[in-house]
Amino acid sequence: MAEGIRRRSWAEPWKVKVVEPVRVTTRAERESALEEAGWNTFLLRSRDVTIDLLTDSGTSAMSAQQWAAMMLGDEAYAGSANFYHMEEAIQTVYGYPHVVPTHQGRAAEHIISKVLISPGDVIPGNMYFTTTRMHQELAGGTFVDVIIDEAHDPDSEHPFKGNVDLDKMRAVIREHGAKRIPYVSLAATVNMAGGQPVSLGNISALHELCRGHGIPIYLDKTRIAENAWFIKLREPGCADKSIREIILEMCSHTEGAWMSAKKDHLVNIGGYLALRDERVFEEARNLVVVYEGLHTYGGMTGRDMEALARGIYESVDHDHLHSRVGQVVYLGEKVAREGVPIVKPIGGHAVFLNARKFLPHLPQDAFPAQRLTGEIYLEGGVRTMERGIVSAGRDMRTGEHNRPALELVRVALPRRVYTQAHMDVTAETVLEAWDRRDAIKGLEMVYEPKYLRFFQARFRPL
Numbered sequence: 514m515a516e517g518i519r520r521r522s523w524a525e526p527w528k529v530k531v532v533e534p535v536r537v538t539t540r541a542e543r544e545s546a547l548e549e550a551g552w553n554t555f556l557l558r559s560r561d562v563t564i565d566l567l568t569d570s571g572t573s574a575m576s577a578q579q580w581a582a583m584m585l586g587d588e589a590y591a592g593s594a595n596f597y598h599m600e601e602a603i604q605t606v607y608g609y610p611h612v613v614p615t616h617q618g619r620a621a622e623h624i625i626s627k628v629l630i631s632p633g634d635v636i637p638g639n640m641y642f643t644t645t646r647m648h649q650e651l652a653g654g655t656f657v658d659v660i661i662d663e664a665h666d667p668d669s670e671h672p673f674k675g676n677v678d679l680d681k682m683r684a685v686i687r688e689h690g691a692k693r694i695p696y697v698s699l700a701a702t703v704n705m706a707g708g709q710p711v712s713l714g715n716i717s718a719l720h721e722l723c724r725g726h727g728i729p730i731y732l733d734k735t736r737i738a739e740n741a742w743f744i745k746l747r748e749p750g751c752a753d754k755s756i757r758e759i760i761l762e763m764c765s766h767t768e769g770a771w772m773s774a775k776k777d778h779l780v781n782i783g784g785y786l787a788l789r790d791e792r793v794f795e796e797a798r799n800l801v802v803v804y805e806g807l808h809t810y811g812g813m814t815g816r817d818m819e820a821l822a823r824g825i826y827e828s829v830d831h832d833h834l835h836s837r838v839g840q841v842v843y844l845g846e847k848v849a850r851e852g853v854p855i856v857k858p859i860g861g862h863a864v865f866l867n868a869r870k871f872l873p874h875l876p877q878d879a880f881p882a883q884r885l886t887g888e889i890y891l892e893g894g895v896r897t898m899e900r901g902i903v904s905a906g907r908d909m910r911t912g913e914h915n916r917p918a919l920e921l922v923r924v925a926l927p928r929r930v931y932t933q934a935h936m937d938v939t940a941e942t943v944l945e946a947w948d949r950r951d952a953i954k955g956l957e958m959v960y961e962p963k964y965l966r967f968f969q970a971r972f973r974p975l
């Protein structure tokens with residue numbers, strides 16, 4: 514893993530201007546909080562959490578520039594100046610001509626799924642994402658995973674585990690026919706595989722293959738800056754390209770994209786569709802007024818859009834990405850060195866603990882990753898998230914659990930929020946749970962909501 518980031522240490526390219534106190538709790542307080550939350554970290558109150566690594570979504574710290582931008586909010590119902598700033602930033606950095614704003618990523622997924630998918634369609638993609646697949650299914654489509662096999666193997670050191678397997682893609686086209694495939698759903702990076710990147714070569718080859726069949730590629734570019742960082746570091750011939758050049762090249766192979774601005778764009782809320790196709794744009798722009806708001810705000814305030822516009826430029830800054838991904842690698846290496854099984858290579862936004870290997874005595878039906886999130890919380894007030902059988906939900910047709918190969922705990926790092934000392938304490942907390950892993954038992958699910966159950970399900974210790 515010679516990543517270049519290791520030879521010389523880095524420091525965050527910012528200093529702290531405002532601090533937000535966090536509460537340190539006792540073990541007894543955490544025990545009662547976890548029980549009240551039904552062993553679901555999504556149901557904990559944040560005041561009971563000391564280091565919050567539940568998600569990198571909407572949890573980033575904004576820069577002084579972004580906070581200043583908030584004062585430039587033009588809260589006009591129609592035609593806000595901030596929308597045009599945001600639109601220009603998206604056109605400049607990603608190269609898509611048309612923008613439809615939404616309040617966050619899943620709203621963009623909802624609209625694009627409605628526009629592009631007809632009942633009975635098949636949507637190939639590089640591993641599912643929870644909300645993405647849900648909207649594809651609600652629109653009548655079926656998601657088919659065409660990611661390379663290495664992505665399902667937490668120990669594979671493949672540098673681009675987000676890549677599409679072109680043979681799998683050809684097989685889907687043969688089986689269903691190009692007419693039943695409205696688009697390929699390509700994510701950069703792949704969250705569920707461990708924040709793993711797609712290579713530029715793979716995107717280009719996929720484009721070549723799809724073009725021959727008239728199938729467009731739509732990009733979930735939620736973490737595209739982190740993906741571009743890995744391309745620069747790992748892909749032959751890309752070391753001298755700038756992050757912005759790499760991003761433009763990635764997008765050039767795609768017909769459009771959806772975005773959860775709460776991740777890469779360093780804001781607390783926001784999203785959008787970015788599109789080339791005039792007809793798709795027209796329909797999406799029409800639908801957004803039904804579900805979100807007028808097409809020049811789409812559920813965001815003017816100040817949100819202004820902060821987002823600035824966040825786009827900050828997100829593609831070399832030094833920002835160096836320290837951002839460097840912090841994730843720092844934490845990952847620290848726990849891996851002590852023998853804790855993690856997904857390799859270490860991803861862009863999170864360290865993923867391999868719960869199957871951490872708790873090998875538990876069957877997947879005892880929700881090992883869910884249990885481990887609870888144990889890590891009890892140990893040190895560190896909040897993480899399950900990414901395994903609970904997140905995978907049930908098969909809509911058979912009603913059976915989907916059983917993913919990966920049973921993971923995601924330790925996600927908000928951008929520009931925590932220090933190296935927080936990372937040290939997090940690592941120590943995981944190690945405490947690791948030391949007593951043999952005594953950790955499973956869970957049973959006592960409440961299961963119908964949609965995206967991981968958010969609200971409740972559990973009881975066995």
Ligand SMILES: *Cc1c(COP(=O)(O)O)cnc(C)c1O
Pocket residue numbers: 570617618619620642644645700704733735772773774775776783784
């Ligand atoms: C978070 C996320 C989404 C959904 O976006 P929200 O802003 O949470 O609605 C879609 N795709 C990926 C890869 C994500 O990580």
